[in-house]
Amino acid sequence: MKLRSTDPLLRRLSLTNPIHFLALGFGSGLLAKAPGTYGSLAAIPLYLLMSYLSLSWYLGVTLLLMLVGFYICDKASKDMRVHDHGAIVWDEIVGMLITLTAAPAGWGWLLLGFVLFRFFDILKPWPIKWLDAKVHGGFGIMIDDVLAGVFAFLCLQGVVYFAS
Template identity: 75%
Template sequence: MNFLSKDEALSRLSLTNPIHFLALGFGSGMMAKAPGTFGTLAAIPLYLLMAPLSIQWYLGLTLLSVIAGFYICDKAAKDMGVHDHGAIVWDEVAGLLITMIAAPAGWLWLVIGFALFRFFDIIKPWPIRWLDAKVKGGFGIMIDDVLAGIFSLACLQGLAYFFA
């Protein structure tokens, strides 16, 4: 891939392109600071639309977001000419949806889930950091956030078991 500035790479994407729109987390990834956090925030309305669904529908749509994410992130990265550009935040959207699987209802649990996901996505404990460094392409962009979502899901469910 080419050596482009962040702005040059981002200028290669368009919010009118549906793949780019999703990869950029509905535009949230274009924030100059903390695009991953804004991408996770952008996932909240999607989560709130999905939360009332049956667990089967929720799991199906979450799995679809992950599988589609492999393509969405790969295509956006190729179009930008940069692997895992910070503006690509569909992986954060999918990660929050994973975190919130079967979460108890209420804003407190959403805030806890959000904080757990951001913690694991930023800190990247093993094997998340290893996967982030070693695996490339759309799968590589997605897999560290999928795993951060699974870690967050486990913690959230543990907290819910004892405190909900």
């Protein structure tokens, strides 16, 4: 795995800064190819820790991480002086947590949730693409992935329902 060491915008960030560390998905956003995919993968250990929480606590923590994400992503993008740089992957982490809400236990469900989230995050069907293009700042960085997470969640829960 190659790091993006040549990107001059990344020199404006530091992993020792807690806001940058989180915005960069614990460093996963620094990987040169497919940082969004690595950011989504970085959500899995966090999800596994949170999967032991009750549904109400899981939702509360996810909501908190989303709200904090508006600030984190806004601050990192302002520090980089660019909107929604690919290395900012906190939005993918939150999107994955939304996708995996109330997912059944098992690696197969986790994998399906990951694939569904990446599908919606990459293809950006309407209104995700519209939000991505029209809404700016930390809210804009987050909202398209939040909605991709909601779409993926609905699909995953549909599969769970019909597979039962």
